[in-house]
Amino acid sequence: MTNETLTILTWLIPAGPLLAFFLIMLFTNRSRTLSWMIAWAGVFAALILGWIVALNTAAVGAHHLEEHPTVVASAFPWIPVGDFLKGTWINIGVAVDPLAAVMLIMVTFTVTMIFIYSVGYHNWSAPLGKILGVPNHLQEEPLLSRFFAFMSLFAGGMLLLVLADDLLLLFIGWEIMGFTSYSLIGFWYAREYHLGPDDIPHIPPYKASIKAFMTTRVADVVMLLGIVFFYFQFGTLNFNQAFTPENLSDVLDIIGPTAFGLMTLMLFAGTVGKSAQFPLHVWLPDAMEGPTPVSAVIHAAAMVSAGVYFLLRIFPLVAVASGPSGTDAVSFTIAGIGAFTALMAATIAIAQNDVKGVLAYSTISQLGFMVAAIGVGSYVAGAFHLITHGFFKALLFLASGSVIHGMEHGAHDVHDHHTDPQDMRNMGGLRKKLPITFWTFLIGGLALSGLPFITAGFWSKDEIFAEAWYLWDNDGFILALVVFVVLAIAAFLTAYYTARQISMTFLGKPRTPLAEHAHESNAFMTIPLILLAFFAVVAGWAGIPENFPVIGSMVNNHYVHHFVGSTIYKLMEELYALHLVKHPIENLPFNWEPLIASLVVALGGLFLGWWIYGRKPLETDQPDPVQRPLGPLYTFFNNKWYIDELYQRVFINPTTYLSEKVVYEAIDKKTIDGILHAIAKGFYGFGYYVKRFEEVVISGGVDWLKDGFLNISKEFRQLQTGRVQEYALISALIAVALIAVVLLINYGWLGQLFN
């Protein structure tokens, strides 16, 4: 395929969903069927085009890509800035390189699956009675058109972000996703909860959406500042133009390592917000209030990946900032935040009971994995884990949605609308009831916990471990060791809570009538599960290192490493030559330690989880087995480290207090209003005398005048007979008279008229 065709196709990838959004919003929002069909058309177009472009990119071949990573690059001037007559424009453009290609494969596929799933999911929505503002059970979602419109807009924004070749367009896609995530999390805006004492505490959707929006805003403001800083320093927003060895070294020399690191960290703040890293991760669990497809698309396929993707995009910046001539603070911050988030989220996840809550925290922790990996400088591992995680986490979310769905069916059948269908304690024994869901969930869970040698998660995690270990082992990078250990613990917990979740949900026998009467979802929902399960397994095999014992020799090509690595291979080589980065993209030697570590954590975690929860399943209303041994720690985890409460006290309460008491009471009411009242009184006094004057003099005079006119008009009114003909006659006579006068003046006297 010629490059021009490829360029056109690349431009067309985001066009499909965006067009679908406008079509649905403007025209077809009355017809539900038409709406979801249009949305499908959009994403299917994006899927086909995206895969065509991606596979064409892959077909170029790693060696050629290492020389020229950017396969498609097309841009046109958009905003004139500064002295634009000289042609300093901000361009809008798309670029496809291996990283974008793999993202395209993952994003388009998962998003399409989610769209298919959504139709099945929304045709039978939330239970009757319990929740306001949502359709009754076995009724169709009334706002389906709106849902698909926003989903399409979301997909379009994500694809825009993936394909963007400069920071501005990327930021636009970023913000589009921010807005749509807000409107989708709060999709059931009318929901209100009347929580029982033992219910899982959650806030209603509209609050959750506001929370997510505000939290990410905090990050985005910093990120925008970072972008401005970036533009100020580099003079361009385009990645390929900015990230050249000359530019990087120049900027580093000019502004010094500290400012450089600061710029990097400001940009990284965006990732912290979008990918829900530690300080700003609080929005993500509450975002589970949205419909499950939304959770899947936000927390697995698109939005949270966007943060990591952005971090990968600016990886050269990170590498240089934490390079030999940079400051270690950068890498310490990034990797530290990542590792801490991974551990914290994992610990929280082991004490959650909401089936989607567990997945939410596991998402946070997996994102922590990626961020930590990138922090210590392992580019490929981060990207690889990003892709595989996208697949199996989407699978897990959709499967959990299917579970909730089955539970709601049960709730409908037994007319019990007070038991929470999302609470794992109310489930159990669903393996018989939802076979397809069970098997797909099992595959996804195993992939998440990294079951060795088969699942995708194992290979990507193993990659991260290998990189971290190599960094420690090779150049004694202490941070790498820390990250390695922390991530190992996190991985262990991951496997543990995955096993716990599967056991509590599917194994044993039903603990509530809901679970008794649950049954399998429709084909709309199960088929995407199966397809995703396939990828959740296979996606990892592309990343098997060739120097891995036995299997490696079978595959004999570390494909992902070469392919993704080739994105910045050349650049890193040159930077390495300039001693700006610690080490280029290189093939790792095989080490036993990380392999053993990942084997141990995965299998050990799974076994422990099964030992506690699967071997003798929970009975009804039996408290969590680990509650007593862990003691206060459990409540600490269960309450999510009290971070929400902390924020409540530290940020929100002071702010409200300030605004309430100080600004409103003291400043506004007392000071300003006081002054205004004083002025008002003055004017009252003045106005009184003005009023008197007006009454006596003006209105008196006006009355007199009015009476005069009245009397005159009494006389003149007789003229108005209301007869058209009279008016016409009079006006005509006047006109004739005028003409006559004019003629007489022109021609002199009548006497000389006729000569």
Add this chain to the structure above:
Amino acid sequence: MNPFKYASQIPELPTISPLLRDIIVVVVISTFLLLIAIVLIWLMRKVIARMQKRVGPNRVGGRYGLLQPIADVMKLLSKEQIVPAGADRLAYELAPVLIVVASLLVWAVMPFGPGLIGVDLNIGLFYIMAISSISVVTFLLAGWGSNNKYALLGAFRAVAQLVSYEVPFILATLIPILLARSMSTVAIVESQTVPFLFVVPLAAVIFFISSLAETGTTPFDLLEAESEIVAGFHIEYSGMKFAMFYLAEFLGALFMSALFATVFLGGWNIPLINLMLSLFGVQSIDLSAMGIAGSILGLIVFLIKTFFIYFIFLWIRATWPRVRVDQILSLNWKILVPISLVLILVVAVLDKMIPEGTNDLVRAGILLASNVLIAFVALEIMRRNGRQRRELIVDSGLVESGKQEVVEAAPLH
């Protein structure tokens, strides 16, 4: 001062002063028409009688009743002149005269043959329309003048029908004008190497229907629906005045068929002959160049065509039932006018798009195809509407004919 150029004169005739020639032409044409009307009456009675399994006039003048019309005229002449009480004399007396005058005036531009034409106006067809619009007035005069409510009703009906059917009539006439690029009847006749009937059949159909309505023959003969309003606007007329209306009616029918023959059948041209000859490579014949022989030949051809069309008039008259008023008007405004508007647009654009010097057959074929296409689409739409209408009737449960009127008339309001 007179802008109208006369038709190509026949060389054999002696040249005489224009004024005298005008008078001669007028006298000849009107006499010819007034005489031919007698033949028409006999023809109508005979043909319709045969179609209705009757014998028809067979006593007066031989077993074919050839002299029957003469007897009729005698009877009418000898009848008493009755003027209804309270009649508006002016209008009452004026109407019959005016209608005959109008129906004679239009023949001035009718090309009977090469050179056989009263006056070849460069706006001939326009002239015809104008004059025929005068005849509408006479109905009003008659209806109003003969102080009679049936007459007035008949006049109203007649005017409503005629005025509204003038629209598709004129629109359909515009299409031959477009193709011939002239309003002169002679130019239109000469430009028909392929008769326009085969070029724009849809226009021909619309023209024919609206000419039926214009002359007020079946199925559009509401203006003299004997069963409803006794005899329409000329109920109060008797004797010769009635005969004048009668005469005007026949002349109108004949004129419409003659006009159809002129505009759509190529007038005095022998159809398609020159194309045939040119196919065989023979020298093409031009009647207008053959002097008096050509004139006579052309006249014969013209009369054959005219009487063929007139026969079709009689045929319809003998066989078709009458339609309702609302049906007439809705047929006009909802079907004929839109179709003819679309047709004018399409034909004009196509005719411009076809490059000059294209073979006439090719041009004709393209236009024919467009016509057929439009006709098909129009029929499809009408079929849809008809089905909807039927469902409406069936749903409303009024299926017996008596109440069906209500349902069908409803959309008109």
Add this chain to the structure above:
Amino acid sequence: MVEQVLFVLLAIITLGSALVVVTNRNLFHAALALMVTFAGVAGVYITLDAGFLAMAQLLVYIGAISILIIFAIMMTRRLMQAVEAPFNSQRWLGLFGAVVTFAILAVVLGRYWSPQPNVNNLVASIDPEILNGSVARLGASFVNPDAYVLPFEVASILLLAALVGAIVVAWPKVEDQS
């Protein structure tokens, strides 16, 4: 000479019938006289070599407008029969106005265009080709963007508006039609 006689006859017919129009007590006869006036004006057009306009005059005025007027007269028939003064109180004033108007117009005419033939050198006789082409030129000028295409379109819109407006205004009220 013949033409002048013809013209004078036409003028007499036209003006006479026009006078009938404005003076006759019976409206129906007034309408008939109006038709005669229109016909006379058409004749005047013919003497002016404007055959097309003459035909248009017949078609529009006699064929359409007169019919409309007669319809209106018949629909308001009851009033027609009631004996009533045809003129209002200001007839003499109106007559005066009309006469003065005519006088002024005549004066101005006499000033500019002398009544004698062939005085101010006008286009007396022109070759018939120009006149024969006049209709074609008229049609061309209606669709010529440099000439009258805009007024032409506006006129069409005006006709449409008049159609709709007439229907709406004369439409019987809802309670009228049972």
Add this chain to the structure above:
Amino acid sequence: MIPLSWYLLLGAALFSIGIYGVFSRRNAVAILMAVELMLNAVNINLVAFWRYLTPEKSAGMAWAVFVLTVAAAEAAVGLALIISIYRSRDSVIAEDMDLMKN
């Protein structure tokens, strides 16, 4: 050969007659007829000027045609108005329609 001024005089006379009718008739329909007379007078002038001054152009005829159009529209709407007034007020006398009186 007819002088131009004859046509202009004819037009002037017709116009004046129309004016007289408009001012002095009581019946609205009659007034409308008088208006038509005036329009015809105008047309006569247009065509006469066209014929005598610029026969090779088409301005005069074109505007005559426009006047024709306007007359048609005016008659249609005017008569519709008259009929609706007749329906509502049972009168077509112009003098009776003096709702704006005083």
